[in-house]
Amino acid sequence: MSTQRKPFHTRSVVVALMALAILVPSLYGFGTKFLEFIALYRGDADGAFAISPILNYLLASLGFLFLFGWAVMSGMFHDIERPKYTMLENEARLDHSAPPNSRGQFGGSLGRRLSGEADLPYSSRFRDPHEHD
Amino acid sequence: MIDKLAKAEDPRHEQLVDEPIVVAYFLLALGYLALSMLAGLLMATQLVHWNPLNGIELLSPGRWRMIHTNVVAYGFLANAFLGALHWSVPRLVLKPVLDRRLSWFILVAWQVVLLCTFFGIVFGPTLQANIAALERLPFSLGAQGIEWGETPTWIDPLALAGLLLVAVNFMGPIVRTKGPMYVSAWYFIAAFVWTFLTYAMGNFLPQYWLAGTSAGAVGGLFIHDLVGLFVTPLGWGLVYYFVPILLQKPIWSHGLSLVGFWGLAFFYPLNGIHHFLYTPIPMFLQYGAIISTIAVEMVVTTVIVNFFATIWGSGRQLITNLPVRWFYTGMVFYGLTCLQCAMQTTLTFQALIHFTDWVVGHAHMVMFGVFSLWLLGIMTYLFPRLWRTEWYSKELLEYHYWLSSVGLLVMAADLILLGPFQGYYWASLQPWEVSVDGSQPFWMLRVFAGLAMLAGQLCFFYNIYMTWRRSRAQGVPVSTGTQQAPPAEVAPQA
Numbered sequence: 305m306s307t308q309r310k311p312f313h314t315r316s317v318v319v320a321l322m323a324l325a326i327l328v329p330s331l332y333g334f335g336t337k338f339l340e341f342i343a344l345y346r347g348d349a350d351g352a353f354a355i356s357p358i359l360n361y362l363l364a365s366l367g368f369l370f371l372f373g374w375a376v377m378s379g380m381f382h383d384i385e386r387p388k389y390t391m392l393e394n395e396a397r398l399d400h401s402a403p404p405n406s407r408g409q410f411g412g413s414l415g416r417r418l419s420g421e422a423d424l425p426y427s428s429r430f431r432d433p434h435e436h437d
Numbered sequence: 438m439i440d441k442l443a444k445a446e447d448p449r450h451e452q453l454v455d456e457p458i459v460v461a462y463f464l465l466a467l468g469y470l471a472l473s474m475l476a477g478l479l480m481a482t483q484l485v486h487w488n489p490l491n492g493i494e495l496l497s498p499g500r501w502r503m504i505h506t507n508v509v510a511y512g513f514l515a516n517a518f519l520g521a522l523h524w525s526v527p528r529l530v531l532k533p534v535l536d537r538r539l540s541w542f543i544l545v546a547w548q549v550v551l552l553c554t555f556f557g558i559v560f561g562p563t564l565q566a567n568i569a570a571l572e573r574l575p576f577s578l579g580a581q582g583i584e585w586g587e588t589p590t591w592i593d594p595l596a597l598a599g600l601l602l603v604a605v606n607f608m609g610p611i612v613r614t615k616g617p618m619y620v621s622a623w624y625f626i627a628a629f630v631w632t633f634l635t636y637a638m639g640n641f642l643p644q645y646w647l648a649g650t651s652a653g654a655v656g657g658l659f660i661h662d663l664v665g666l667f668v669t670p671l672g673w674g675l676v677y678y679f680v681p682i683l684l685q686k687p688i689w690s691h692g693l694s695l696v697g698f699w700g701l702a703f704f705y706p707l708n709g710i711h712h713f714l715y716t717p718i719p720m721f722l723q724y725g726a727i728i729s730t731i732a733v734e735m736v737v738t739t740v741i742v743n744f745f746a747t748i749w750g751s752g753r754q755l756i757t758n759l760p761v762r763w764f765y766t767g768m769v770f771y772g773l774t775c776l777q778c779a780m781q782t783t784l785t786f787q788a789l790i791h792f793t794d795w796v797v798g799h800a801h802m803v804m805f806g807v808f809s810l811w812l813l814g815i816m817t818y819l820f821p822r823l824w825r826t827e828w829y830s831k832e833l834l835e836y837h838y839w840l841s842s843v844g845l846l847v848m849a850a851d852l853i854l855l856g857p858f859q860g861y862y863w864a865s866l867q868p869w870e871v872s873v874d875g876s877q878p879f880w881m882l883r884v885f886a887g888l889a890m891l892a893g894q895l896c897f898f899y900n901i902y903m904t905w906r907r908s909r910a911q912g913v914p915v916s917t918g919t920q921q922a923p924p925a926e927v928a929p930q931a
């Protein structure tokens with residue numbers, strides 16, 4: 305049982321480590337620089353220059369900060385891996401429903417047939433047996 | 438198995454996707470790609486004194502260089518993205534675009550914007566200089582003096598309105614979806630908002646409100662945000678959508694893809710001034726741009742790791758599945774361009790390569806080697822699906838792939854190598870002509886690499902034409918995104 309679950313753990317640990325290794329130094333460097341900009345704007349004679357990147361940044365990012373807060377609150381990241389399966393399952397259904405040509409060929413699974421893959425049952429194909437929902 | 442899981446109330450492909458608009462966008466995009474490449478060749482032959490059209494004012498390489506870059510960005514990339522979005526957004530969120538008629542209106546309006554841009558750049562200055570009534574106009578009919586924002590000022594408001602309509606048309610279905618969103622949807626939302634804001638910032642602020650170095654700083658933000666906040670999120674969103682479908686395998690880690698997305702959202706917007714290191718823009722702004730570039734560099738590694746971890750164990754697909762090969766070749770070039778960025782953003786390296794052809798090599802690697810390759814991969818995958826027939830010739834597809842990717846590799850390597858040579862020529866304070874003479878062999882090679890890339894596209898065009906003819910012979914039903922669901926007995930079983 306524990307060997308079965310291992311790949312999931314490894315993946316989560318790798319993702320968590322990468323997230324930390326990337327976000328912490330980036331946030332630190334970026335945050336300090338941004339604060340410096342604000343300090344410059346307030347204090348320095350040249351400081352007026354700092355206002356345009358600050359405004360540009362706030363314009364582009366503040367909305368996303370709210371969006372991020374909303375996404376967290378509304379559970380968008382609760383089952384964080386789930387959307388990647390849902391997307392593929394929806395695709396398989398849509399493929400199955402795509403109309404064929406007049407000779408009855410090339411309905412939805414054309415893409416797969418072109419890439420030389422067998423038309424396997426999609427649920428067994430997409431699910432990683434080691435991963436939780 | 439699929440029948441069991443498909444439900445009768447599930448939307449069907451033909452209710453969601455308007456296939457003719459996807460085809461129309463792709464064909465227009467390819468037409469613009471050809472035009473842009475011809476313009477690039479004109480400029481390239483001028484630099485090696487082989488320009489056969491020398492002295493013709495309307496074909497002056499100065500004007501056609503702007504055609505080259507603008508047509509590639511707004512003609513090829515924008516049209517190809519819109520085509521791919523018309524396929525992927527409705528299928529991703531299981532809802533059609535807000536209004537199909539609006540989609541067609543946008544298509545026409547966008548081509549009008551492009552034609553006006555073309556007309557303005559090529560004919561604007563000549564007309565204004567020769568017709569007294571036009572000379573008195575309070576604005577220039579020709580190019581706007583902003584890098585990448587050369588779309589004439591008089592067409593900017595229409596372009597901006599077009600971008601707003603695009604956002605409304607696609608955001609409509611996206612925001613109506615329930616439950617956690619797939620990473621591509623996040624990228625698409627971001628792209629629609631950012632493209633609008635970026636275009637407004639870059640085209641209006643320096644034109645009407647700012648001057649001097651402040652305008653320069655905003656210009657830098659604009660150039661970079663166009664790549665980072667228009668092309669990149671659309672490109673990544675599409676790759677995150679198509680690669681798992683092609684590999685029939687979910688992306689390695691959806692969590693990691695979201696780290697990449699939010700990282701881009703928060704670190705990218707301050708990057709742009711790294712284009713203007715060593716300029717009169719205050720040093721503290723230049724340092725700020727360097728720091729946020731390093732932050733973005735770290736973020737993009739997540740994307741690369743995620744995609745290579747996804748294909749792990751399915752490497753054979755790189756040989757057997759051509760669209761997958763296009764995507765992963767683009768991914769390798771993406772890694773290389775990021776590596777270049779890491780070097781370019783240091784002041785030491787900038788001192789050497791600023792203004793040299795290193796940057797031009799980098800630009801081709803990003804725009805063609807990454808995003809165009811991805812888009813050509815999408816087209817390679819979708820044309821047969823849209824026309825429900827196999828490609829006319831697999832061999833021509835291979836020619837297309839190899840001529841494009843090797844041509845690009847040669848062109849980019851050639852220019853990237855030339856950059857330091859030019860930098861050292863200039864640093865040694867020899868006369869300018871010495872560096873121009875020294876560049877000649879590299880520039881000649883660029884002409885041949887460009888011809889190879891163009892030949893690759895010609896193979897693709899012919900293949901598309903023959904595939905279309907074959908599909909007509911087979912009588913293909915067209916999905917217009919408006920069809921009703923078939924009667925219950927034909928619909929898949931619940």
Ligand code: HEM
Pocket residue numbers: 473474475477478480481502505506509796797800801804805809883884886887888890891
């Ligand atoms: C036939 C193939 C091509 C040729 C011969 C060619 C040639 C050129 C030339 C001569 C320039 C001007 C360089 C200078 O001012 O020194 C240029 C610039 C540029 N080209 Fe191309 N090009 C080709 C295809 C493409 C494609 C397919 C794309 C994008 C998808 C592209 C994107 C660019 C960009 C972004 C620039 C501006 C670079 C900068 O300002 O730093 N080119 N190209």
